[in-house]
Structure formats: C-alpha cells, structure tokens
Amino acid sequence: MASFVPQNRYREYKQDTQRLLFWIIHASNTILQSSAAAESGTIEPQNHQNVTGQVTVKELLSMAKTISKHAVRVPGAIYRKLQSVTSARTAMYQAFQQLAALSPKPDPEMEQSNVTHKYFIDALNEIFDIFGGPAWLQEQQRGSKEAELDAELDAEVEKANFSNKFAALSLGLSAQGEPSTVAVESSGDEESDEEPKSAAPGQQRRQARPGRGKKKKGGKRAKKGKQTAKPAPQTLDQVPLESYRIIEAADGIVTDYLLAVYSLFEETLDLRSYMSGVWREVAYEGLNSAVAGTLAHLATAMVKRTEAAIMIEFPGHESYETVMQTMTRGNIEKAQGNFTMTLHRISGADWTTEMVEEAKMDVKEQFLIYAYQDLVDFVTDFQATRSGKPTKRMLAEIDKWNPTLDLQRATKEQRHRWRRSYTINWLYDLVNVYSSIVVQRNTMKGEHHVYEKVDWAANGKWSEHVRLFGINEFAGIVTSLAMQKPGTDIKKRINPSLVFQLQCIVDSLTPPMSGFRPRRDVDLFLDRENERFGKGFPQGSHVLKQLLERDSMLHGDPNRHQSQISVLECLMWDFRDWLGESKYMYGLKTLPPSRFSNSNSNGLWEYSPFLCGTGLAESLEIVYRFGLVLWDKVPEPMLLVHLHNMLVQKKYLERPIGLFAALGETFSEAFFADGRPPTSNFQQALTSQINKTGTHLAQRQRAMLKGTSNKMHSMLNPAANRFFRIKSNLLLYRENGWDPDRIPTEDLGKHTFLYNLRSNYSEIWPTGTPGPSDANRSDTFIFDGDSNLMPALPRPARADHLSRRDLLEFLRYDIYSDVCGRFPYSSLNYSWVTARIMTCFMMFEDELKKRNNPLYQDIYVVNSGRPEKRVFLAVAALSETNEECLQVMAKILEEQRMGWMQHIYWEDLDSDMERPFQRASKFRGHPVEQDACSIM
Template sequence: MATRNAYLAYKRDTSRIIYWVVQTSNAIIKNLAVAADNAGGDGDGDDDGVPKEPNLSGAVTVAGLVTLAKLISKHVDNAPPAILGLFQSVIDARTAAHSAFRQFAARNPDPEILRSNASHKRFIDALVVAFEALGGKAALDSETGAGDTVPASTESKDDLDQLLLANLNSFAALNLQGPIEPEPESDDDTAPPMRRKQAKPGKGKKGKRAKKPKKTAVAAEPEPEVEDVPLESYRIIQDKEGIVTDYLMAVYDLVRHMMKLRGKMQEIWREVAYDGLNTAVAGAVSHIAVGMVQRTAAAMFIDFPGHDSFQTVMDTITRGDVDKCQGMFTMNLFQLPKHGAGEDAHKIVERDVDVKEQFFIHAYRDLLDFVLDFQKTRSGKPTKRMLADIKDWDPNFNLARATNDERIRWRRAYTINWLYDLTNVYSCVVVQRNNVKKEGHVLENVDWSPKGPWSMHRVLFGLQDFASFVTTLAMQKPGTDVRKRILPHHVFQLQCIVDSLAVSRGWSVSPLRGHIVVPPARGFRPRREVDLFMDRNSERMFQGYAQGAFVLEQILEKDSKETRGPSAYDQLIEITKLMRLDFQDWLGESKYKYGLNTIPPSRFSNTDSNGLWEYSPFLCGVGLAEALQLAYKLGMWLWDKLPDITYMVHLHNMLHQRGFIKQPVGLYASLEEFFPKCFYEGGKIPTSDFADALARHGKYVNQAMRLRHRETKLVANDAGSTIHELIGVDLNAVFTVKSDLILYHQANWNPDRIPDADIPLASLLQGLRLSQTKRVVDPATGKLTFEETDLVRRMREQKGKDASPDFLNEMAHRFETKSPLPGQPRGVPGLPGGGVGADWQIPESVRQQILQQFPGYELKTGLPVRGQQAPHTIAGHEIGDDILLDMYKMDLQRDVCGVAPRSSLNYAWVTARIKTTLMQIEAALKKGRYSLYREAYESGAPELGSLVQKRFALVHYACISTDDEALRAIAAVFENPRAGFMNHIYWDDLVGEMELPATTARREQENIMTPEPDGCLVM
C-alpha cells in the first residue's frame, strides 16, 4: 500500500511532477530540434534559457523547473488535471510546513531556521510560478469543477505510465513549426489528439541558410526517454537550506506519525487490560505498528544518510534544547461541522504539547541511560548512582494520587529495571559459559542476533529482535557512544512496552490533554497483579499445550514400539518434547523466576522475581503470539508426518455420509472446514466412492512428499537450524496452510508483503488488497475488470458459477476512498492526526467501532464515482495507519480467538485425541473379531508390514465394507464421547463474527481523554 505519511506523499508527488515535466520538456526539445532542422535553422531555438539538449538525469534546479514549465506552457494549453493536482498538493504541503516553521522561528529566532524559511519561501514562490505557467488553479477548477480535487496519486509504476506516458506519447505527432509531411507508410492513427498552440508568424525566419534534409517528428517511445532512472530519482536539486527544510519536514512528520500510532497502541493495550482483548492479538498488532515506524523512517531518511538516528531527530525537532522548546508546539482541537451544514471547521481548544512526553524523549533518555550504566561494569548490576534512582520500585504505587513528576520517575525506574532483567535473561547463556566454564567470550564481540550462534538456546519468546538490539548496545565497552545506533523505531517500541504497563494502571497520555490517570474507582477492574499483569492467556496456552504434548509423546512412544527397526516416530517424539520444555522454561515465566545463581537476581525480586513477564503485558502479548505460531507449525508438521490424522477424517466423513453418524462430530467437521485441500483432493468433500477418494489423496501425498524431501533434507543439514526452522510450514508436503499470525510474521509484520496467494478469504485484508488491484479492460465486454491476480482467481473460484459479474466490484467498492474537498479537515474526530476521509466506505464493523467511540459523528455511506480511476484508487494518505491497525487487529482476532481460530486450536491435544480415538476403534474391532480388522491386522500380507500400512488398510476396508455392524461399532467410538471443537482450544470462549469486546471501561476513559468527541486533532 502507498505510504500514508505526509512527507513521503509530498516527496512522491514531487518526483511525479518532475517526471512529467522532464519527459514532456524533453519531447518538446527534441521536436524543436527537428523543426529547426527542417526549417534550415541552427537548432538554437527562440526561447531564452531553454535547454538545447534533453535532460538525462531526471534532476532539475528550482529555476530550471520554472524554465521548463514556461517552455511547456508555450506548446501545450494546459497540463493534465492530475499533474495540476499534484502541483497543488505539493504547494499546499510546503506552504503548511512554511507556516509552521515561521511560527516556530517567531518563538525561537534561530539563524539557521530563518535562513531555511527564506529558502523555503523562494521554493514555494517558484512552485507557484511553474504551477501558474501550466494553467494554475483556474485550469484545475475548469477541468474538475470549482473546489473539487483530482486523485493526485497512483499506486504503481504501471498506473503512473497510464496516467503520464499517454500524455507524453501524444508528442509523436506534435508539429511545432508548421505542417510536417507524414511518412507514406505510416497508418498509425491511434495516438491521442493533443491541443497545441499555433506557431506564431515569423518564427524560424531570421535568415536564409543552406537547406538541410527534412526530418519528421520524433516517433513515440514506448518507454520514458530518460533511461534507467527510477521514478524516485526525479527530483529538484536544492541548496543547503533547501535540504535542511526537507529534513525538518521529514522529522516533524515522522514524530507526528509516531504520536498517532502511540495513541492507537495505548487504546489497544487498554482493551487488553479492561475489555479482555487477547494479548496475542495486541502483541501482533504491536509488531505491525513498530514495523510501520521502521519502514516510514527508512523511506524518509534514504535522502539524508547519516541523519537517521533518534538523537539527530530529537536535536533537530527541539533545536538541541528540549527545555527551551517547550511551549513552541501546540495541539488544536477543531469542531467538525455536520455534513451538509455548509460551515467550516473552527478551533475550540488549543493546548501546548508536552514535548518530552509526546516526542518520546523520556523513553529515549531512559534507554540511553540504561545502556551507558550497564556498560560501566557489564556485570548485570546497576551502578550505585543508578541504583539510587531505581531501587525500591513499587508496583502498587498509587498513580492517581501522584504528581506528574512522581509518575515519570516511577515509570523511569520501572523502565530501567525491566531493561536490566531483559538483558540479563537474554545474555544468560553466554554469561554463564564465561562464569562457570570460563570460556572467555568477549562480550562486545558476541553476535547477539536472533540468527546468531546462540540462537539455538532460546530464552525468550516474541521479543528477540529488541532484546538482541538492547543487549548488543549494553555489552559494548564502557563509554561506547551508541547514540547513532538507536533509531526511531527502537524508541517507539520501548515506548509501547512501557505504555502497555502504564495503561493497564489507568495512566494514558494524550497530545491534547497530557497525562490522564483514571483511578480504579471509575469502574475498572481491581488492580490485582495476578489478574491484570500476569498473562493468563500465556498460562492457559502453556498448560493446554503441555498436557496435550505429554499425552501425545506417550502415544507416539507406543506406536514406536510397534514399529520394526529404526522408528520414524523418534524425531516426532523428540521435537514435541523439546517444544514442550521450551514453553515450560521460557513462556510466561523464565528460569530467572527461580534464580540463576550465575547471573544477578531479578531487579523485581522484592515484589515478584518473574517481573520481566508479570510487569510487561507487551512481552506477554508478543511472547504468546510467537508461541501460538510455533505450536501451529508443530501441529502442521506432525500432521504432515502422521497420515493417521487424514485417515480418521476420511473415516468420519464416510460414516457421516452413509448415515452411521447422524450429526458430524464437531472437531472433525471443523478440521474439514479449516483444511479442506489438505484432506481431500481439490478441497471437495466426497459424498461417495470413499475408498477411491482416500487412494487419490494418498497418491497426491506421496508425490508431494517426494518433491519436498530434498528441500527438507537441505534444511536439516544446516548446522545453524533451530527446531523452529525445521518445522516450517513451507517445508511441508500437504499441510501448508498458514495461520494469519504466521503470514504476518513471515512478511516481517508488513501486511503489504503478504502474497495474494496467501491472503485469507473473507478477511478485511482481502477487501483492502482487492481495492488496490489493477483494473484492465476486458477485451470481450469492453468493461473494466480486475487483473487476474492470485487473489482474484481464488475469489472467483470460491464464489463459483453463481457469482454475479460485478461481485468483485461490489466488494472492492466498500474499501474505496474519496479525497476531501479543499479546506475540509481530514480525519476521524478525536483521533490525533486524523485517519479516514469523511466519505470513506468503511466496513460496517469498523464503522460501528468508530461510532461507538465517537457517538454522534455522521459517516457517509456513498461513494461518488468520478471517471474510471476513482473506483479502484486508494489514496494511501486517506486511510490512516490507526484505521489500518484496527483492520489488522480484527483479522488477527479472527485467527486467534474468533470465527476462524486456526491459531487457537491445541494441535498437540487434537493429535493425541484423534490417535486415541483410532486406537479405541482398533480395540473395539479387535474385541468384536470383525473381519475388516482381521484383514488389515492379521492377514500377514507383505504389503501390510508397517503400522501405517495396516491403518490405511483398515480405513480402506471400512470405506468399502458392507458390514453395518462393524461400521456402527466404529461410529459408536466417534460419538462416545463426541469430540467438540471448543474442547480443543486454549481459551474459554471465542469472539463472534466481527464482535467487539465489551467497551464500557474503554469508552469511559475515552470520554475523559477527548471531551469534545466531534472534533479533529491537528498539531
């Protein structure tokens, strides 16, 4: 998806303007040269300052942009509306930034800022001159209607080519110097007509010269004239002040972006603490939010190498003096008019921004102070000076009665204590090797990365990347300057970690209202550590998995004893046991809780030696999210190795279809629904010929296993592989379905990187991706339709023959946006920085959530369609990242504890249950001396030598059996007791279809935070 960051949108729009200007002016320059040659001229042209050669670099100066715009204006009546819209957008962005910088300079007359502002003003003036030369606002209004806007951005290079190159190709027939004889053989009349100004009398007649051979106009090029120059390289060359201005725009926008995402994450962690949102969902969304900040910063700072550290960002935005900067930033709340009222938004509240709090300076300083203190001794113990600040941290401190400074000191003590525990736990393996075995590892040279040599010794779930980063800094030599290595997303992640605890105690931070503490008396649940802070979900997950895994290990050992020779079950038993022990030692609590004598004790030992987990909802959430992924991967890996599971699903289906089981058993019916293609050919459940269906599936499995054997062997031979890499779903032959958690994790928590082929159908991500899919003209109907991507193909297959021709259009229409009118504030009222345009066609579930949080706000449900681009264009900056996080949260909730809970199924317990049922069937048939049992187990046939072969034969014979008594005996085992799906999940209950959790507490707190619900926050 295109960026939703204002600076990156400005940067992208500027590149596209320069792209069009350079390509158009190049075409004019080349045609001028041809015309001059035909007229016998010297090719010098008549326009002062006009370049004689095309631009081959894609870069222009500010003055050069004006010159080229004036050149274009002499030969083209008006620029395309889309280009004028881009111009207007860039001018508006620069003007808004200039206005803010002038106010900043008025309060802080810094010479550098003053020089930058002067340069900024000259740049805006030049843009305006170029804009007006190309037609300006008058031309834009005449094309689109006064006050309307044009979709100013496209989402891909292909779309850009369609929008811009069509205009460039029209220069193929452009004649700037009078009629040019067409070549006789040319019959191409497909070039679009182009308006041009008539050549003025007298042009090209300054003197007689020797005639040159007449040339025709330059033929249209299918590709841009500037070869090998990517779109991002089309830019305006600026002086030092101009670069400083761009950097200022970037850092201010980045901080705004981080502030908005922080507010959304506080809201999500409040839902965990007070509304029962599953911590794994919050943990996964936290990863996505951190990734958003990381990608945004990386995209911004690619133009400013060496200036990407948070220290540089902080120094820039505060001009190096945080205290002096206080009072120079304000947050305004605007009242939004009702739709159709014909009124403008007006400001109703203005507040100074708490710079240290809102610009993440507290979190940054706490992190830096911890690293520098740890480096001094690298013993894992705070220095005496630091200990004086952080000792005796009280988890029961009454935040409601504390002053703001006391709360900040309390939070700082918690942050540094928690970072000490994190680093000590993460580094414990290496430190113990040094302390006990005297191995002498040089701490500053150790590769602490999650993929490093110590990765096989798992001591933490969900937070390895952050723990690796912090540990790497802390283990450097004393006094090592690490400031350049701390990036904005690191600080943002630490802030989210700390906020997850603070909001669970009722302490929230609002840009408009500052620090807000809601005491328990306002209706929140009691602050019991074991209830609020100990992650009960992690405990449930571990207990459920451990019980199932322990039983499964015993069943596999029994099967192993019945297998002759080296047993294939040995590896299954070993990995199942190792996973269980990993969860036991490090999920939800760690060995640190019971004391590791070779490293310092927990900094929270006075209150809870498991404080690393107990006092970090964030760690509980991300840890549980990873544990669910690993348990799922193990389940898929086991089922790929154990054909018994597939046999039993086929056997249950046959009994149900033939009426021996009246109502399908819930567990087996659910497995068929979740993994249809894993159990049946083409995913179609057979209703007859059950033995043939089983045989066809077995043949498919054998072929798939042979194809995957080489890949699995290569991974197994990799000395650096961990257990968790050995059981990757991608290495399976048949059970390759991925949970949503795995999809997001494999995409590095960037939903845009999830392949179309993997996107879950019936998800919000599906609808969002569909709305971004390129439209093409159907040659049969002449209508716009969707490009045949993997997602579109899958949706058509799922819908089947009954699908209406426009069902894809109808689905995409729900997610489309419309740009607001000029001057109309963007954003959902009450959310800092806005989020969604007023005319956005939101999914009903998201719409209800917005209305629930902001009662009385009117949301339009219609989407005016303008032209052919509007229906399939998403203006990326119109959909705020906060709204996207809500969408991702709902999809993840659906996977973790909702209507399609693949991640919540206890696969170890399900496997144990199904294999137990199979053994009970074997026992019942053996006791009854039924013939199908004797044929499978006692015939002595050579092809029935292994246990797996015997069980296949048993199911095969049952599928063709006419012995109703034997089949009734099998059905009785399935139904006594019936294995329900809900008996095999980790949680007590599931969330219904798009159901929102109880929100009384959250709405109460939101009302306190935002007293004017019908408003839009703007910094």
C-alpha cells in the same frame, strides 16, 4: 503488486515531487518540440528543453504557464501530487518556524530557509491555479461522472509509473509527438478522441501574485553542491525518475533531511498513540494480548522502514540522538514550550482550513525523549560493572518501585519517576535473563567469553538457547549495548525504532486497570495448573506424547515418532521455563535476583503486557507450525476426516461431528482433492490425495525448503509439508519481516482483508453474516461457509493511500480473526486435537478386537508385521465392504462427539467480525485526547 503499506510524509513527498516534475518537464518539452507551437509565436524565446530533470522554481513556473497556454490536458494525478507536495512543504515550513523560535537569538540560516520555503509554497499554489486546480476541486467535491473518470485515469497514471509512453498519451499527443488541440479539462484527465473543448475558466493565464520572494543565486549554489563524476545525460529519456528534482539553495539537502526527520517523528507519535489505545483495550476490554503484541511488531516495522530510508539517503544521520537534536535544534528544554499541536477542519471549494483545537506539546514526552534517556542511563549504568546489578547511585533512584501506585492521583513528576524506575529495573531483568546462558558459561563452567565481542543478536550463535519469547531481537540489541566496555558511547547505535519499541513496552503497563494481569492470556494458553481439561498446551502435549509412544509400540518401531516427540518435549520445556515465567524468578546461581523481588520476582513478565503479548503471539505461531508438521507426518488426522465424511454422507452419522467437520472445512485443500469432500468413491479419494504429492521430485523440492537452522521456526516450516501448508497470519507476518507488502498473495486466505485489498478492493465491504449461535457452536462448524464476507467499515478514499492506522486496523481484523475470531487457525490446541484423533483410533481398534471383527483380524493379527496398520484399516473401511466396522466407528464418534470450541486455548471465540472495531473506537483517538496515564 501495489503497495498498501503507507509511505511516510517524506518518502511520499519525494516520490510525488519526482512524478510531478516528470509530467511538467515532459509536457513542456513536447510543446517546445512542436513546430506548430514555435510558428505560433507562443513560445517565449528564453524557454528551452530540459534534458536533466532538474529545474529551478522559476523555471517550473514558466513551464506551467507554457503548458496552460497550449491547453494541455492535466491529469487528476497531477493535481493531487501538487496538493501533496504543497501540504508537505507547508508542514515543513510551519515546523521551521517553530524551530527558529527555539534559538535565543534570530538564526539567519533558519530565517533564510523559511523565506525559501515560503517562496516555494507560493509557487506551488500558483501552479495549481495556473492548471485550473480550483475548478478541478469543485468537480471532485460534486462527485460528478467526470470526477469518477478522473479517478480511473488517475489509477492508470500510477500504474504506468509515469513512463515516457504514458506521458505522451496523457498529453493527448500523436505518435510523432505533435500536440493535439485537446484543451485542459478542469474536471478530469481521461483520454478522449472527442472534439476539442475550450479551456476551463480556471485555466486562463493568471498574473503572478504580489509579494513573491526573489531567489538570487539559489540555482548556482545548488548546482555546485550536486556535482557528480558522471557525464550529464544528453536526452531526458536517459534520466531516471529518481533524478528529477527541484534545484534549491545550498540548504536543499538540509531541508530534505529536516523533512525526513519531521516525518519520522510524526509517524512515531501517531503509531505510539494508536498502540497506547490497543494496550488499553487489552486491559479494559479483554482484547487478547497476542493481537496487541502482533500489532506492536507491525508498528515497529513501520518505524524501521522509515528509519532505513533516512539511513540510505542520509548515511550517518539516522541515530535517534541525531534526529532528536535536529528536531529540537539541540535545545530540548527550550523546545518544551515551543511546539504546539493543532487540529484543522478543511472545508469549502477553495480548500480553506479552520483551526478546531490547539494544545501545547510535551516535547520530551511526544518525541520519546524520556524513554531514550532512560535507555541511555540504563546502558551507562550497566556498563559500569557488567555485573547485572545497578550502581549505588542508580539504586538510590530506582529501588523500591511500587507497582500499586495510583497513577491517576499521582502528580506528573511522580508518574515520571515511577515510570523511569520501572523502565530501568525492567531492562536490568531483561538483560540478565537474555545474557544468562553466556554469563553462566563464564561463571560456572570456566569459559572465557568476552562480553563486548559476543554475538548477542537474536539469530546469532546463542539463538538455539531459548531465553525469552516475543522480543528476542529487542533484547539482543539492548544486551549488546549494555555489555560494551565501561564508558563506551553507544548513542550512535540507538536507532529511533529501538526507542519507539521501548516506549511501547512502557506504555503497555500504564493503563490503570484494577485486577488486570498481563499474564492473563498466557496463563490460558499454558494452564499450568491443569484447571481446564482439553485446553492448555502442556496438558495436551503430555497426553499426546504418551499416545505417540504407545503407537510406536503398536507398530513395533520405538523410533517411529521419536523426532516428533523430541520437538514436543522441547516445546513443553521451553514454554515451562521461559514463557510467562522464567527460571530467573526462582533464582539462578551467579546471577543477581530480579529487580522486582520486593513485589514479585517474576516482574519481568508480571509487569509487562507487551512481553506477554509478543511472547504469546510467537508461541501460538510455533505451536501452529508444530501442529501442521505433525499432521503431515502422522496419518491419523487425514484418515479420520475422510472416515467422518464418508460416515456423514452414508448416514451412519445423523449429523456431522463439529470438530471433524470444522477441520475438513478449515483445511479442505489439505484433506481433499480440489478442496471438495467426496460424495462417492471414498476409498479412491483418500488414496489419490495421499499419492498426489508423493513423487520423488516433490520430495526433493520439500526437502530444499526445510530449514537447516536449529531455530524452531526454521525446523517447523509448513512450506516443506506434503499436505498441510496453509500459513496462519501470525506466521506470515513474522516470516515476511512484519512487512505486509512482502507477503505473497497466494499465501493469503481469501477471507483476509489484505487479500481483498489486493485482489478486489471494491467488493470487500458488504456486511458479514453472523457466525454459529452460542447454543450449538461447540458441535458445529466454527466457520459458517462464506469466507469472502467482510465487516462493514468506513471506506477510505483510496485503497492505495491508506493511512497507517487504516492499514493496522485492517491487519488487526486478520490477526484478531486468526487468534480468537472467525477464522481461528492459531486458537486450536493441535496437541489436544491430535490426541483426540489418536484416541478415537485406539477405541476403534479395541472395539473391533472385542468383536473379533474379520477386518481387524486380517490387518492386526494375520498380517501383524504390516506397517501403517491404521492406514490399511481406514482404506478398507472406506471401501464400504465391512458394515460392522462402519457401525463401530460411527457409534464411537457419536459417543465422543466434540466441537472446535472444546479444543481452543481461550474460554470463547468471537465470531462477530465487527465487534473488535466497534469496541476499539473510543480507545484510539488523537494524541491530544489521550489521558495523562496512557501517554504521560
């Protein structure tokens, strides 16, 4: 499966370099093996076959000239990889020049590195010219048929993963390895059996450019530094792709590390800018904070993957302190004035660039140094007493933080002080809440937990005790650092992803929007004051609990729904105490009061859009899990959807009931065989659907999927269900570690961008049709039937080379659709819907009892000891033998007519698929364009 998660510049550089070398070395070796070529006298005597996969720059140039002389076809993929590698090395060269300027006196090592970089870049440019790159570029820009064929074979090159077999094919070789006379075509790389063509003008041998730097002794130094205990391979076929490399001077490893670090900072800067724009949308445009919270987790996971790559290739050098010191050459203050950000326009067939804009970078701001220093200072201060209270020195700096400060009018220094005070105060509250269960066990119960030895991890020993929703992993890491013994140096344990996440937390508060409350969407979800009937989760859960208890009495089994009621009660308590508010705001014995008590004792939540967004996203995911597990256990949802379908088909209902029609459409595979509502044989359709997954083997397989952990996520696993197994987007991202590449395609809805990117990229762009009109959507399907329509968005050049912003935008559509858009699985209040369904059955039973209906009498009176009375009632009704029963059911459903929109957490849904992208465009520009209050 192709990966759609973009590589960072360093990983892409490494892979492109390896594949570029693979092709050039194999092409050169094949020519050298050719007896015809040897006899022609066109092989230079000093050339020999490469069996190691490692070459010097000089050798690489010689190989390129040999390939060009023998008119070997150059795949378009090779031109692109040459461009990519050149671009990466050029960026690194420019960064090296800026780094060299930081030193108070010339650094000979850095100056030599710059010479090496320049020599390498010039060599890559020369190879591009030797291969006819300029002529190839012209064909690409003209968009000719040959350019299209080039792109097709380019995909084949990638698919073949540069195997030896494909290398031979792409060179136009016979099975015996003899080169054909097929010339290199500057416009394409498609395989062909046509007659040979003459080489393109751009591919004639070129003279070396003047001014090339000389590289003495570089090969020897590099070879000496890369000695291994393993014997050298005897043939090139034994060399893995990962071992192909260009032999540089002794500083080659240092150069690679600097490129990795540069790529990491480039990525964090870009992702931070993107997320700052998203949080501005939350404040200014009403974007649901759960969407922003989910995107924040995905962005953080991207940084973690880059960080992991550094950890693997440069162990011991992955901490933020190390990469930051590397990037600034250990002189942060000097770095402040020496970094610039430039925006270039590329134009013309010769690939010339023109600078459009340049701005000085605030290095401390853009490299997240302020956030890092605040985190280190907080941990150091907390460690001093481990009492949860700031020291007197720190208190003098952070006390009396003013949440109403006008950031737009404040000076830069005032904003920094304000933000530092907020950050440290908020971290104190975070750690105090997260550690409260352990601290109270020590102070109130006399237990003796050693703080520095406690497993504070989110999935550790104390994970069964809910303290926060949304950022438990972050809180666990920070708490672990803060709870170390006084004076413990924790800098090596702070990774870039932790600093990035803290920066996003702080940035989420900076958009100055009057009247905006971070808890806005959390309050809609909970509706603690019961202001909106049928909306809030706690209210619906309370009603559902009572109905489940009554149903247990009806069936004479007090334990009938005990497990579901227990989970429901746990969710109600956890959301009440730890979502949007916490017990901390009311004061917990032996714990210090909130650091925000002077303004709002619930400041941990009230002053953190990030916490509210991520907390809400996790809560929506958990209640979705609970809803599906509940529906898999109680029969009423299945029964009523089948009854409703039959009543509509047989015209007992003039038009569908919006809620039940939407449920049947949304979960069609769960309710109906092959996902199709039956038009006849209704009784058989229900019984066959119920029985199809009831085998002992299926039961054992589902039992194996159930989590053994006490964590709610593991207990509520839809994969262990018989019927309701659809996974929402929120669930899929968390379940797969926020890595879209890990999500199995079969788990994705066909309406999602990610599914379409994988399965049929060329067909995801037609404009979508509008959803139901406002006038009738409370009583109609929330979906309008065509799940494959995607909004018309700008199409990226290549599906497998998306930028991180592209990918986040596509995932954003899926998340938005899931939370509050066109396919809102996570918007539905499953407790309220279940309560409505059970109420309908109770009304059926009451009315049939009043009428002394014979069907009711047989099931509920004569055979009162029979289990699953409602199943028997529904099955009997579907047989269409009791007209009165069907009329009663239709009459009650008509009187209780309801739609999907009456059972969502929010005030409304957005069925316009393009709206989230249209309104977002102005908030996510280049970092240079962000105002001082978004990125200070």
